[in-house]
Amino acid sequence: MVRILAVILIWFVFRSAAAVSAAVEPVAPLEPAAQLDAAKVHLGRKLFHDPRLSRDNRLSCATCHDLRAGGDDGRAKSIGIDGEPLEFNAPTVFNVSGNFRLNWRGNFRSLEEQNESVLLNARIMNTTWRELLSKLGDVPDYREDFRAIYGGSPARFSVLDALATFERALITPNSGFDRHLRGEAGAISPAAEQGYQLFKSYGCVACHQGTNFGGNLFQPFGIFDDPFREPADGHAAPSPLERLSGEAGRRLFRVPSLRNVAVTAPYFHNGRTNSLAEAVEIMARSQLGRTLPKHDVRLIVQFLQTLTGEYEGRLLSDPDRHQQ
């Protein structure tokens, strides 16, 4: 009796949230890429795959962002032009235009800024505009393309514009879950549907929401549990409140999008795990302060697998993961 009263009271407290959650989903399906200049997209695709964009023609954008896989390189951390691992895992380039900031730290607002930084970064493409433009200007094919589209020889603005336009076209619509959201019966399995409900009720959706299931806010990594702490480390963890205030700056990450998450292993900024289930468990522990039952983790993973979309009419896949 009393318990029933308590439940009713608590229900009352959260009535609004519950009532709305029934009516409006916190997530939305992807729309196909907006109308983009096809010639620019075509030129951007050539540039994206061209190793001439790096010093000594070693790397292209596609080296770390393989469009035949998940738009990433399947490594924990990408290898720089010097052969050493870079600081972070390479995030997928798919649906990148839906993210409000770019990179793990969210330190770029626009694709053009981000692309330029990668091109000039001494550890990544390590080129200079002078070198890059002169190399592109020596290719008759490029000269013709740039003249036709931008009315001049390759320039900083036109190179960045073509690349960014191509990247805006990298949208993966038509995932199982999007079809489900649009009301297609049987688009996802009942288990995945159940996983989605758990995803919402555990609170994952508090951050992974919107069209991109994330990518539109910052959050400190490790609110309830320190994901950086080694398991053997026995010292007392600071309270969540301390983490929120004290170390927020250092631990602050852009919440990544969960679209195509099943084909973009390994996970986290340092690629610490190849297992999606383990990633879900880590997230629950550190961000929700919960330890999830294995069964629930499986269901959530099944839901996450329905977020894989299509690029150029082909469902994305991760060859590395299939081999495992």
Place this chain on the structure above:
Amino acid sequence: MTALRTLGLIAAALMLLLTYLLVRSTSPDAARHQRVLDALSAATLNEAALQRDVLQARAGLIRNYDPLVRSVEGLRGALADLRMAGWTTRGIAQAVIDPDVERHVARLAAAIEEQEALLEQFKSRNAILQNSLIFFLHVSQQSRPLNENEDAAAIEMGTLANAMLRFTADPRGEASADVAASLDRLAQLPAQEDWRQSFGTLDVHGRLIMAVLPVVDDLVAHLLAAPPSERTKELQQVYLDVHGRAVAQANAFRTLLYAAAILLAGYVAFLFVRLQANARALQDREARLHQAQKLEAVGTLAGGIAHEFNNILGAILGHAEMALSPRAGAAAVRRHVEQIMTAGQRARGVVDQVLTFSRRSEPRHHPFAVQAVAAEAIDLLRVSLPATLDLRMTLRAPDARMRGDPAQLQQVLMNLCANATHATEGRGTVDIALDTVAVASDRALSHGSLSPGRYVRLSVADNGHGMDAPTLQRIFEPFFTTKEAGRGTGLGLPTVHGVVAAHHGAIDVQSAPGAGTRFEIYFPQIDDRAGEEGARDAALRRGEGETILLVDDERDLVRLGEEMLAELGFEPVGFDDSTLALAAFRVDPQRFDLVLTDEVMPTMTGTELAAAMHRLRPDLPVVLMTGYAGPAQIDHVDDAGIREVIRKPLLSANVAACLARHLH
């Protein structure tokens, strides 16, 4: 030169002034103004949407942050457009940054930056808060302490829920302490390990809600205080103020520009009026000059006539006095009277020429072949000019035709040849040439000018003494003559000039002292064969063997006339003495069908002869030829049965037409 420089300076100054006014009167760019206004309203709208969405997110009504991201993007886009709000265009290319507007834009940018930082915190904290609230709901629904203290736990859970309800309604009140106390009590309940574990999580989330909710509400309060909307409002005010001032200034300068335009228009009107007045004055002066020239010409004319008549009067009076002298014999008296007659005839010739010169009536013009007419005239010239003169002719226009009066053309040729004879003093060479020329472009001649077209050119060149430039200028003035008194009337070349002008021709004279003189007369050539044929049909109506009595005191002219008449199909009978002619007529008055007689003959004038014949045979047609006379100068024309007076030299066309008129 100085005037020109002054004018240039004034024009340059005016240009500068007008350009300056134009530049300053340029209104601020309307498109940019609209864009700024749009950006201002976009900033306001996005800020309002952002505040609304923050409230909804806080209440859990919306549970994704895409709308917030879009609002921030909208704000930033509006800001990018507003960065140019301070750029007020003054003039065509000159842009001035208004520091006031610029400062307000910077303040808005800072406010948006601040708003965005707050918003990022809000999103993070709110996500955690919503997550904890969801968890709280989740646990309250599911967990139950499975022991004997179940009721106590359930009651405490109820208390906790109640406290949490009050806390969420008023985070700053005492409910905070109640929630904490309730959580403490629950922690102390003895319970199994799995309950303890799940309660531990509930405890953490409960305390997190207590800590985060006031922070989130603080953030919401700050976000709703919304400095960007205030800043946008201020910016709008300042911008509209600056814009209004710019527009007012532009309008003022436009008014000035208009005033300048009105002033200039007035000045142009004034100049126009003055120009008109000047032109009228100039016309007046020109007319007076013309009048003066006319008077001068009349003076020359009168002087010339007076001079001529003075000479003639001198001769008449002198001979009359001699005739009246008692010592004069009958023969001498007769000689004197004859001289008086000659002088009188000469005076009549002068009058005739003056009348010809001043005749205004347009002669009957018709197309004719030039070469035949010229050749006829040259034949006449050969007999009348001194034999010492070497007359050469080159006629190379067999098909050329012109429109005009053939007799007048012949008169032109004869006058020119007379002039040449005089210039060579009868012992030189005169070249007469006729050809056609095509004139491609306007050509100026010594007297008149030619427009493009085809022309018949008649040239008369002599190797005489030539003329100097002042003489050349005056040769066509009436009564201007270089001949000694009594040898020229001064009307020959003016007549040529009149005839040529009447035929729309032009004259080119080249001459220099000692180098001879060359006259070239140009007449427009025509193509009108049909008209000419008609004229020729009428002119060359041939005779049918009619016998014509031809009387002239000049033997050569009689021979020439006989040839012409014979050619025309008549039977001529010529006499060079009027007395012999009358005698022959008396023998058989019916023999002749018509009489053609010269007027001036020594023994009996043409009129006397005609009168005598008329008495013998009244139906006989008589045609009088004269070198000078117009009809008015022949007396008793009707009494003498004279049907017509034609002018010498005789033209076959004229003669044929005339004879045809009186024979049929």
